[in-house]
Amino acid sequence: MRKQGTIVHWDAERASGFIRSPDTAAEVYFHLRDYEGPHPIVPGTAVVYEEIVVGGKGPRALSIKLPPPPPLREAGAPSGPAPELVLAPAGTSKAQRWREERAQRRQTRVALGLLGGWLLLWLIGVAAGRLPWVVLTGVVLVNIATFFLYWRDQHVMTEGGAPWPLALLHAAAALGGWPAAWLARQSLRHRLDDRPFQQTFVACAVFNVVALLVWVAWPLFAGGGA
Numbered sequence: 513m514r515k516q517g518t519i520v521h522w523d524a525e526r527a528s529g530f531i532r533s534p535d536t537a538a539e540v541y542f543h544l545r546d547y548e549g550p551h552p553i554v555p556g557t558a559v560v561y562e563e564i565v566v567g568g569k570g571p572r573a574l575s576i577k578l579p580p581p582p583p584l585r586e587a588g589a590p591s592g593p594a595p596e597l598v599l600a601p602a603g604t605s606k607a608q609r610w611r612e613e614r615a616q617r618r619q620t621r622v623a624l625g626l627l628g629g630w631l632l633l634w635l636i637g638v639a640a641g642r643l644p645w646v647v648l649t650g651v652v653l654v655n656i657a658t659f660f661l662y663w664r665d666q667h668v669m670t671e672g673g674a675p676w677p678l679a680l681l682h683a684a685a686a687l688g689g690w691p692a693a694w695l696a697r698q699s700l701r702h703r704l705d706d707r708p709f710q711q712t713f714v715a716c717a718v719f720n721v722v723a724l725l726v727w728v729a730w731p732l733f734a735g736g737g738a
Contacts, residue, residue, distance in 0.1 A: 516560050516579065522553045526669050527706060531559060531573050542573035543670050545701050549578045569672060623694050630721050637728040651688045658689030662696035678709065685716040
């Protein structure tokens, strides 16, 4: 059912918030991926949305947009005081969307470059005997666990539950699970607009690649100093 309401709470860390509508007794939950309005999200913004109820957990909003502008007065219409309008924040401009898309493409190229270097270092390390197969198996398990952590984090955001510390997600990425973390973020569309989280994630990925490079190349440094 299409309804109107106002955003009354927004939690950037959880990428979720609540809408209050005169047509619904309870506050309506929504997630960032269902929001199609301007960014950043500001409490007090008037919106229209589709309301559903998920598994008895209360109402939830989908397809959240700004309300359409009021119709222009037609020529010949009786004059009089114009109705009072509540101005909503301006939508995202084409230039801003272009900058966001360019930044996303740049981040994708950086991630793919790191991934290529990471895989190459693993191949060199295994061939040189610096990385036993048992370690490779461990990294595969870490990546599987990391994907699960990201899936659960998104599930908690959308369905509710006790969240786990974000440090756990970053630790898994730093231990070698960052490829699965990147895949989870892209496939689940999870925390893509959370800039502090994204910066920490990139730092964890770079730390892991640099640590792997040092470990694989250490015999060269040790031999050179002998």
